[in-house]
């Protein structure tokens with residue numbers, strides 16, 4: 071039996087990460103946690119180091135902020151270099167993803183290769199987002215499904231569990247996205263390489279602490295990325 075690995079990208083999440091790690095370590099599935107921090111000025115990395123004595127918490131520190139996608143790629147490579155980890159879970163640090171749901175996500179991998187925590191597979195389950203943000207996310211997902219044909223209601227979310235053998239099918243040196251379109255690109259490439267996908271409903275709650283890293287350029291990257299994924303010869 072291998073150890074589940076939860077990968078969490080962080081930038082200025084000191085308050086959240088210090089509360090989140092103990093909750094994750096207590097989960098029945100006994101995961102290890104890998105935090106990929108981009109040298110956060112608020113000292114997120116230092117807090118993670120305080121948990122290293124548990125032997126189950128690891129810090130991958132990168133020199134400067136280089137985007138969520140690149141942080142995940144570094145985390146995936148770290149996991150692939152260590153045979154003992156399977157499955158791999160992705161989640162945000164800000165408690166938008168309920169830690170207890172990790173167990174259900176991992177359980178869902180009995181039925182598929184990639185399990186998605188989905189905000190939109192049973193109505194709209196988003197709490198405390200301004201309407202403008204909700205509409206952006208909802209339309210982004212309709213648009214993604216239309217252009218790429220991905221059979222998913224929530225392709226932009228970041229709460230996922232993958233079998234190690236699925237991750238092995240990804241060419242990590244050929245992922246183009248820096249921002250949130252990373253989530254779309256990974257799911258699209260896994261689906262195209264024959265992986266099965268299942269969505270389970272989650273309730274997504276807006277962050278309580280810290281600030282958003284969402285920018286206009288991240289949104290525009292996703293707008294173009296779906297066309298590139300579907301028609302790579304276009305540009």
Ligand SMILES: Nc1nc2c(ncn2[C@@H]2O[C@H](COP(=O)(O)OP(=O)(O)OP(=O)(O)O)[C@@H](O)[C@H]2O)c(=O)[nH]1
Nearest residue numbers: 079080081106108136137138141162163281282283
């Ligand atoms: N290492 C790293 N982590 C990042 C970067 N950008 C975002 N993150 C982390 O990725 C996760 C998701 O980012 P969020 O800012 O929560 O994005 P969001 O959920 O779409 O937006 P809000 O919750 O509204 O802030 C969080 O844990 C962030 O700290 C980055 O450039 N580098």
Ligand SMILES: [Mg+2]
Nearest residue numbers: 162164166277
């Ligand atoms: Mg968030």
